[in-house]
Amino acid sequence: MAPNEKGPVQLSIEQKVTEDMEPSFLEVVNESHLHAHHAAMKGVTNKETHFKLTVVSEKFQGKTLMQRHRMIYGLLGDELQQGLHALTLKTKTQTSKLSFPFLYFYNMVNIGIVGVGLVGSELLVQLKATGAKRLNVVGMTTSKKMVVSNTSYTSLDLTQWKTDLQEQGVEANLGVFAKYLSDSPDHSIIVDCTASDAVAELYPSWLQLGLSVVTPNKKGFSGPLSLYRSIESLAGNLNGTGKAPFAYYESTVGAGLPVLNTLADLVRTGDKVEKIEGIFSGTLSFLFNNFSSLSGENKGTFSENVKVAKELGYTEPDPRDDLNGMDVARKVTICGRLAGVDLDLTTLPVENIVPGPLQSVASADEFMAKLPEFDDHFAKLNEEAKKENQVLRCVGLVDVKGGQSGVKLLRYPGSHPFASLQGSDNIIKFTTEYFPNGLIIQGAGAGSAVTSFGIFSDILKIQGRVE
Amino acid sequence: MAPNEKGPVQLSIEQKVTEDMEPSFLEVVNESHLHAHHAAMKGVTNKETHFKLTVVSEKFQGKTLMQRHRMIYGLLGDELQQGLHALTLKTKTQTSKLSFPFLYFYNMVNIGIVGVGLVGSELLVQLKATGAKRLNVVGMTTSKKMVVSNTSYTSLDLTQWKTDLQEQGVEANLGVFAKYLSDSPDHSIIVDCTASDAVAELYPSWLQLGLSVVTPNKKGFSGPLSLYRSIESLAGNLNGTGKAPFAYYESTVGAGLPVLNTLADLVRTGDKVEKIEGIFSGTLSFLFNNFSSLSGENKGTFSENVKVAKELGYTEPDPRDDLNGMDVARKVTICGRLAGVDLDLTTLPVENIVPGPLQSVASADEFMAKLPEFDDHFAKLNEEAKKENQVLRCVGLVDVKGGQSGVKLLRYPGSHPFASLQGSDNIIKFTTEYFPNGLIIQGAGAGSAVTSFGIFSDILKIQGRVE
Structure with a gap:
């Protein structure tokens, strides 16, 4: 069959729908080539498997969508038995449109x-x-x-x-x-x-x-x-x-925050996304903004800050569900996939901030009770960073080229936008060919109003x- | 005429188009009520002035859009003389669609x-x-x-x-x-x-x-x-x-940068935008990021920084076209109008940073030559800010409630995101009911690639x- 020539199935569909439905408008489009690569179509050489039908008929009046679809499928029993695989249907009545110009x-x-x-x-x-x-x-x-x-x-x-x-x-x-x-x-x-x-x-x-x-x-x-x-x-x-x-x-x-829409725009216009780096968790943002800052204010030990965050309702009932980085890992995976990197939660490197011995304790209460024993560990990390004029931040990273994607506890210099973050804000930075110095989006990333x-x-x- | 009942003009349009065009699909929608408030319709009581027609006919084959429109208008000379004001036309051929499923x-x-x-x-x-x-x-x-x-x-x-x-x-x-x-x-x-x-x-x-x-x-x-x-x-x-x-x-x-799309989303979803504040000019960003920072580095006098910016191609041929704030004022006006504030360039308060005596000198060269005479003025402003741990930034402001919109040279504390801006980045902050602490967008705001x-x-x- 030459391209664009109607096959016997299409002609038959057109004839049957025309005779039975008396449509004021009928459009039958052969979309079989669009589905030729589907697994279910493997080995099928028939070029008339998928059609899109637009039918405008008064006979649809008062019928539900499903009833309308049944009316059409009911006409095409023979064709469906002989290899017609699927129909995409648009079934409308003309008068409904005519009566409601506001449509x-x-x-x-x-x-x-x-x-x-x-x-x-x-x-x-x-x-x-x-x-x-x-x-x-x-x-x-x-x-x-x-x-x-x-x-x-x-x-x-x-x-x-x-x-x-x-x-x-x-x-x-x-x-x-x-x-x-x-x-x-x-x-x-x-x-x-x-x-x-x-x-x-x-x-x-x-x-x-x-x-x-x-x-x-x-x-x-x-x-x-x-x-x-x-x-x-x-x-x-x-x-x-x-x-x-x-x-x-x-x-x-x-x-x-307009994170995914912006990323989609970058990808669709052909920009080359190199890196997506961000503080994706409101909880971890709050925790490290307070625990690790260069302003000199001492806002308490690590465990004290976790306690405050928990009391303010910023953490999950068991704060380990935030500290284990899995929520961030999910967001990294979502961004990565949209940027064309097939990240997978099961293989993504995720740094669990919960100290090893506390990962297996039974209850949140026990975890909170024992966390102060590890304050020295976090204080040391913080001091090491401070010596270099840096702060600690728990970030998610999509490394499009380098394969360094993951969730990590990293250091940032005081001049970096991540270092001056406040409250529980999220901040996401795209580094791309168009934006070599970064496109940054920052603001509240949790809460029912903004969600x-x-x-x-x-x-x-x-x-x-x-x- | 009862609502939704067809008037004589509509019936006449339907009849004439049907007879002459033999359409496979025809839809005539009375949209007159949508135009009733237009100035041109003042005093018109006729309820059949505007129609939308969708006509699918083989007779359009090979015709340009204008020819198709003329075919329809040609049929309706009487109606147009008798008060029919305008038609919105969709003129298609069925076969064109049938031949190109990819459509x-x-x-x-x-x-x-x-x-x-x-x-x-x-x-x-x-x-x-x-x-x-x-x-x-x-x-x-x-x-x-x-x-x-x-x-x-x-x-x-x-x-x-x-x-x-x-x-x-x-x-x-x-x-x-x-x-x-x-x-x-x-x-x-x-x-x-x-x-x-x-x-x-x-x-x-x-x-x-x-x-x-x-x-x-x-x-x-x-x-x-x-x-x-x-x-x-x-x-x-x-x-x-x-x-x-x-x-x-x-x-x-x-x-x-996704500034207007984000603003439109905020407005359309019913958020209350209170303030839009930003460094909207790459030139002024570069200038003040270098001239006024708390990092202690001395990057030269104000005039030296203007000279560097000019040499790097960051300014207009006459730098006063950046320093006069008019480019920022235009962006403030655009944001304000989208947020529902009827700003007008002719009344918006705009702080011209160009020293008074230099605003009227004839050439850019003369301006550049005389600018160093005013370095003390800018140095003093900068020192006053620094004493309070603040920096100078030239910002545009949309003040939705308070009426303080304009372009201003303001001071910001070192912890403010505007203070740690680098290079020639733009930064825009929306303060709204959903985002009381601000939604911030930052990145390159000039250049042909990002534009x-x-x-x-x-x-x-x-x-x-x-x-």
């Missing part, structure tokens, strides 16, 4: 929130406060209960969602939740506000349903490379197609991109 | 470059180096000569554009240039790489033609408020419709948003 302004987008703890609740507050245009929160779920809106996908009442979830919530079921969202004729975004591995593993299935994913959950992007690759291949912003669905995860690194800001920004970016 | 991936976007000096040339280098997908440079123009591609809008040869412009260039004509771009069935972006007021004044007309605008030229966004308002009302990213055409101008402030990076990022953002 031509910002596209209506549905939002479903998984996990309504601190961050999820704050996101609802921000969405409500801005009266965000044409963003409808149509579902929310905890690990136990969920509520979804009606088949018209009208927004849930954001003034009393807690009560509604409590009183009207049904048993949580993420499969049902995702299907409800994907049945909408409008684009839907699932916002994962959990920190769950199990939820992250569902992203590929959600993307396959056409749902975009926005999340501060690091697991899907720093976990197994296979999961990341799967998400990458399905999300239009990562696979290079630029088409929905998308996966945006700015708030996984530095919360709302939610990052999520909200991602949602708006997706809304601006969907047709 | 469903990143949308083809045309680029026309106005001004191919340092920045424009570098942009061409970056576009060529990345082999940017589906971005076609189809035209370029200097103030004297221009070249455009053919009616198929194939990309110009980026390996020899200088020779082609020289040898095949015709007399530059921005009207012809813009019309050529707007005649393309694909979306087109004009990149204004000039610093010209006259070119900036054309943005509204370009946007009206459906062309997006990307530019590092500050004039359109910091000039008369009326020009800014006009651009704002026509650009989908600024007027809230989210629809093409767009106006992106990240590189007007801090070159490629071009900012432009390229903007182009890709638009490409990701057009249908």
